Amino acid sequence: MPNxxxxxxxxxxxxxxxxxxxxxxxNLEADSPIHELRNKAIKNFExxxxxxxxxEAWKYTSLNALLKNDYSVFPKQLDKSIDFKDVKKYFLxxxxxxxxVFVDGVYSSFHSETxxxxxxxxxxxxxxxxxxxxxxxxxxxxxxxxxxSLTSLNTAFAKEGAYIHIPKHKEVEKxxxxxxxSTGNEAAxxxxxxxxxxxxxxxxxxxxxxxxxxxxxxxxxxxxxxIFAEKRAFVDYYKIQNNVASASLIDNTYIAQERESxxxxxxxxxxxxxxxxxxxxxxxGEYCNSTLKGVTILENKxxxxxxxxxxxxxxxxxSHQDYKxxxxxxxxxxxxxxxxxxxxxxxxxxxxxxxxxxxxxxxTINAKPQLEIFADDVKCxxxxxxxxxxxxxxxxxxxxxxxxxxxxxxLMYAFANTVLESVKIPELKRRINKLIAHKIGVNLGFEV
Amino acid sequence: xxxxxxxxxxxxxxxxxxxINLEVKAGEVHAIMGPNGSGKSTLASVIAGKDEFEVSKxxxxxxxxxxxxxxxxxxxxKGVFLSFQYPVEIPGVSVTNFIKxxxxxxxxxxxxxxxxxxxxxxLIKEKADLLEIDRKFLxxxxxxxxxxxxxKRNEIFQMxxxxxxxxILDETDSGLDxxxxxxxxxxxxxxxxxxxxxxVITHYQRLLDYIIPDFVHVIxxxxxxxxxxxxxxxxxxxxxxxxxxxxxxx
Numbered sequence: 273m274p275n276x277x278x279x280x281x282x283x284x285x286x287x288x289x290x291x292x293x294x295x296x297x298x299n300l301e302a303d304s305p306i307h308e309l310r311n312k313a314i315k316n317f318e319x320x321x322x323x324x325x326x327x328e329a330w331k332y333t334s335l336n337a338l339l340k341n342d343y344s345v346f347p348k349q350l351d352k353s354i355d356f357k358d359v360k361k362y363f364l365x366x367x368x369x370x371x372x373v374f375v376d377g378v379y380s381s382f383h384s385e386t387x388x389x390x391x392x393x394x395x396x397x398x399x400x401x402x403x404x405x406x407x408x409x410x411x412x413x414x415x416x417x418x419x420x421s422l423t424s425l426n427t428a429f430a431k432e433g434a435y436i437h438i439p440k441h442k443e444v445e446k447x448x449x450x451x452x453x454s455t456g457n458e459a460a461x462x463x464x465x466x467x468x469x470x471x472x473x474x475x476x477x478x479x480x481x482x483x484x485x486x487x488x489x490x491x492x493x494x495x496x497x498x499i500f501a502e503k504r505a506f507v508d509y510y511k512i513q514n515n516v517a518s519a520s521l522i523d524n525t526y527i528a529q530e531r532e533s534x535x536x537x538x539x540x541x542x543x544x545x546x547x548x549x550x551x552x553x554x555x556x557g558e559y560c561n562s563t564l565k566g567v568t569i570l571e572n573k574x575x576x577x578x579x580x581x582x583x584x585x586x587x588x589x590x591s592h593q594d595y596k597x598x599x600x601x602x603x604x605x606x607x608x609x610x611x612x613x614x615x616x617x618x619x620x621x622x623x624x625x626x627x628x629x630x631x632x633x634x635x636t637i638n639a640k641p642q643l644e645i646f647a648d649d650v651k652c653x654x655x656x657x658x659x660x661x662x663x664x665x666x667x668x669x670x671x672x673x674x675x676x677x678x679x680x681x682x683l684m685y686a687f688a689n690t691v692l693e694s695v696k697i698p699e700l701k702r703r704i705n706k707l708i709a710h711k712i713g714v715n716l717g718f719e720v
Numbered sequence: 721x722x723x724x725x726x727x728x729x730x731x732x733x734x735x736x737x738x739x740i741n742l743e744v745k746a747g748e749v750h751a752i753m754g755p756n757g758s759g760k761s762t763l764a765s766v767i768a769g770k771d772e773f774e775v776s777k778x779x780x781x782x783x784x785x786x787x788x789x790x791x792x793x794x795x796x797x798k799g800v801f802l803s804f805q806y807p808v809e810i811p812g813v814s815v816t817n818f819i820k821x822x823x824x825x826x827x828x829x830x831x832x833x834x835x836x837x838x839x840x841x842x843l844i845k846e847k848a849d850l851l852e853i854d855r856k857f858l859x860x861x862x863x864x865x866x867x868x869x870x871x872k873r874n875e876i877f878q879m880x881x882x883x884x885x886x887x888i889l890d891e892t893d894s895g896l897d898x899x900x901x902x903x904x905x906x907x908x909x910x911x912x913x914x915x916x917x918x919x920v921i922t923h924y925q926r927l928l929d930y931i932i933p934d935f936v937h938v939i940x941x942x943x944x945x946x947x948x949x950x951x952x953x954x955x956x957x958x959x960x961x962x963x964x965x966x967x968x969x970x
Contacts, residue, residue, distance in 0.1 A: 665808045668807065669818075683810070
């Protein structure tokens, strides 16, 4: 008689997820409104399936190789917690921060530093289950996440993540770090974290998100983050993607902005096997400001796909995109930047810039800016360059005694470094600077 | 110090330099003048080692050593410095960080340790003062958004910092107003001593009122066609280049 495990080995990941959902659902409270959402979402996923290259938005990124792994959908837990000394380097340990830390998808109170003092920096599981959070969950949870198959899959299974609620007029005095560790406890794990961040009127917050695998085992993370910036709120968000070569990430982030709010997302992609960033901004109120910046530095066969959307719905708003990429070896980059300016969004000022350097002949970049403008009084511009290092600049540096290899590295460093100007946490800026220098192989003879 | 004999060089088998002869000794200032397109800047680039140019014939030695096969950085390590006619903008690298890197890379090539930070700071301050460069300027991205004058002053600042043996100044006077010209000339004259040499490449005689040459050479169609003392520069200023052309053709 074949046992159940053996049968599962012959299932596709989609089938495995669908059958796992039945077991998962049995343990949920039947009357929760979230339960209904989950049922709808899993049906949606069942219908749509994983995206394929036939879809325009996934033309240059294939999930096929990743989906062949036999992932554990509900990872087993380690008996003991991971040692701080082993993960210290992934924290901004030199400065005081709030921390929400997860190990293999489960909250780690040992590594975390949460708070309920004036602001809520805590867990999604609490927010979903405790009555006192019910009004916030009802008002915001899954309200801007789209119904594409991957977001739906997350909605069906999500039970843990960071829940951050900053009430109005509150300036959070220290950054919040959200860290997801995976230990490699099993050969392959599939993680689906879910974050909800609500920033009240005139409130300010800085958040750093990182996914880090601590082993060489396969990890696939399908993450969903919803961010709501109320009137005049200020959100400064940093994504550090410097994972090991066996870890992949699909990051689905949705940001809704109300009047005069200011949201910035910086994405630093230096590692991982496959990374797909679906970063979506919706400007619902007038005089919003959105900033999307990224530095991507890849080598080997790494693949990073930035799929951005800025949806200008209200008039008098600005958006500013600046993505820089350096692609070495046989790595692949994708930049798919979509800007939609609705008919009512007059006086929109939308800027998009994407510059790429191909270091090796086998490296590839697919760049596709898409502007859809329905208003007539707008300022929209986009620029995209793909090139090699500037020969004149190389000669200039070499004529000053800087050897070719160092000159090339310094030029690449300088190219990427301009994105860092808008990083507002000095300690983080210093770290990223070092990461860039290390990644490029430049030995910085100066303090940055 | 610098010895050039029957030097032919160009791009893709087309010679731009067609037999240059030039001797520069320590302690000397040479001016190289000539009309546009005569090969002045090419000569500067060939001495500094730009890949684009191929030496097809002739000798190019520094202190008796053949440098035609050396990389630009190796020539820099041996004391060659080129002040660019069009300094390249490098966003993201500050003037200070660039010069620190250049100095320490050169020291490394000579088997020396990095210059101590305090010494570096002192040197930067001293040379910046000499060229009337303020502190804010030093933290700006290299040449980015610099005015023509600022770019040239920055070139001479780098020269003063690196203390080369042979400084080639390619059209350093272009884009300078008279005050900036005096500052730059003062920088060059302060740098100048009996152990180093300066080659000034210029279209006009103006700079030579402040940096007094020992020799003036006229380059035309890839050859040095006339050499003389500083009075030759004045003559060129008054009479232009046509009379030399006639002399050559005669």
